[in-house]
Amino acid sequence: MTPWPLTPSEVAAFATGGLAAEEIEDFRDGERHRCRAVFHRPDPRPSVHLLSSRHRLKGKGE
Incomplete structure (x- = not known):
C-alpha cells in the first residue's frame, strides 16, 4: 500500500509497455x-x- 492515495489518472499511468x-x-x-x-x-x-x-495447411501442400 502506498503511503498516499493514488488518483485514478495516476493508477492509469501504470498502463505502459503493452x-x-x-x-x-x-x-x-x-x-x-x-x-x-x-x-x-x-x-x-x-x-x-x-x-x-x-500447420494443417502446410502439411497438405507437401
Missing part, C-alpha cells in the same frame, strides 16, 4: 478514498487455433 487498464474503479470506503484497477497484457503469440491451422 499493459492495458481493463477497469479502474474510484470509490470511497468509509472515509478512505480508494482505487481498484484490473490490468492485462494481451498475449503477443498467435492463438493455438491459428498455429494449428497453419
